[in-house]
Amino acid sequence: MARVFNFSAGPSMLPLPVLQKAQAELCEYGSSGQSVLEMSHRSSWFEEIIANTEASMRRVLNVPDNYKIGFFQGGASAQFAAVPLNLMGTGQADYIVTGQFSGKAAKEAAKYGKVNIIASTKEQNFTCIPDVDALTFTPGASYVHICQNNTIYGTRYAKLPNTGDVPLVADMSSCILSEPVDVSKYGLIYFGVQKNVAPAGMAVVIVREDLLGHARPDTPAMLDYATIIGANSMYNTPPCFCIYMTGLVLNWLENDVGGLAAMQRRNEEKAALLYDYLDGSHFFHSPAQKEFRSMMNVTFTSPTPELDKAFCAEAAKNGLVNLKGHRSVGGMRASIYNAMSKEGVQALVEFMKAFEAQHA
């Protein structure tokens, strides 16, 4: 069938030019006589790929020189353990819970030390982010952990907490590369690549170098930041294809889109199309509080679960797929990551209007 508009929360759409390039060279990369899928990670071909991907990442995200970048096997869930294993030197850390993934991160960290949940919006059904100016940090906490964009609930931090000298650690899986980011405000940023960067199978860690080298002795080597980053992500065979695809997407971002500022404008425009319509609708409802609305994941409901179901089924028939909300919350969710075009969002809004007219 024709290419669908895929609103999946992850894995998610990739830019078509990136897919086409990957397809064109899938049987032979450059003049190497082999596929990138078969290539020794120690070959000069691949060494160039990984070096270029890291350099692009550094350029696009404007990563300061005193930060290291590591490519890790596995997604953000593996980092839920890696962060405390590497960073919880004082035996405790502060966590802010604003949804399912930050809750999972806190639960995993509790295996390795004392986790202080210094704020949670569970009582508000995660429709908002805590007031970051009213937080009380725990003296002696090794770091403060946040999930910056909450994929399931469609919220994000409008403002970062000021943690002073204590490193801020952020899971940015569902917002990385969507807008410029001031890396220097964080001690560590991590993200699974499968939402806004590349196919599933890798997490990227961007970490201030003074935080390296303090892992617990029982840290699995593959989760030890100093081990993996110290070997330039080549301690063992890295997830080569994910690294290659990340490079292609970063190229697209730099050269086709024009960098993160241009990407942000596109994303703001797309999100505004949807939220403006939702705000004017008496049929659809957007649960996330306005101030904390995500630019990437737009959650909404119709008047009944039955209509939600009908909406998703009918939308899919119209080439608008994966609009079902996360199984834990129901309703709908439109993930409009970088690769989702304005045309895709316009098509969704048009479909919503027609559905509202038919069922209101």
Next chain:
Amino acid sequence: MARVFNFSAGPSMLPLPVLQKAQAELCEYGSSGQSVLEMSHRSSWFEEIIANTEASMRRVLNVPDNYKIGFFQGGASAQFAAVPLNLMGTGQADYIVTGQFSGKAAKEAAKYGKVNIIASTKEQNFTCIPDVDALTFTPGASYVHICQNNTIYGTRYAKLPNTGDVPLVADMSSCILSEPVDVSKYGLIYFGVQKNVAPAGMAVVIVREDLLGHARPDTPAMLDYATIIGANSMYNTPPCFCIYMTGLVLNWLENDVGGLAAMQRRNEEKAALLYDYLDGSHFFHSPAQKEFRSMMNVTFTSPTPELDKAFCAEAAKNGLVNLKGHRSVGGMRASIYNAMSKEGVQALVEFMKAFEAQHA
């Protein structure tokens, strides 16, 4: 350039028909309107892919019903930690060291309990495997760990140790799918897929179900066998593309090759071509003891390191690439996994003959 014969130890050659199929459907999988790289892992499209891949694996390897199969992010190196975290209930385990990877596995396991190195062939420069009938197992050991094929040294177990009631755990990264295997002899088999199965980025675990559910409480969730396998490898976003590619390779093995018995005949024939030539050569030398020679990784040296270097450089010019031995041992290594054709091995032997004639 023309397709090269890639003798890389991993990542390694994939069957050309598999690459071509992946290429053909890279922009659209089936009639889904999306790439397999973009597909929600919760979609019916992907659920079918993962179910088919697991069913094929079960069929091809003839996995008994009381064994579970799990797809894990990361390679065998992550399993070096996962095995003791999940299985070392008695606080100790026996390890046999026959090369670098079994040594790394033992070192990693020592983070989590007492590791008994019950045999090692280090003093023989890893040119052989210990006499499995002369082993003394430690009473109270939770399991006995082996690396069944040693990629770097070109050796393999000609016979398995009989561990009685104690589970035998085998890293089969570089020999899995090369010949039929009696899974019932093992408590647990694991392998990184990047040598003989698929692109880098995944390890497969085949485990007897009574061994599940005994992980240490501080096991990272992503390394917890019961957690991942209990969720049918969908606890979080799995490495979807690796799973898809594994399915394609298994299809090729079943339908184009004719299963593991046919694969074994092909592999024996390829290995014999190389070893027969090496045995008759007065120029090249094969360090691995005959009895323990690997069918997958053939190591050899020329009279001097300078000639080794010249050999690899000249071979590469002739489309025979990645013949350099592992950096820790030097010399040459020809990895002739399933996807390496007989023609590739013949071309290598012809080149070796010509090189010998020129330099002897």
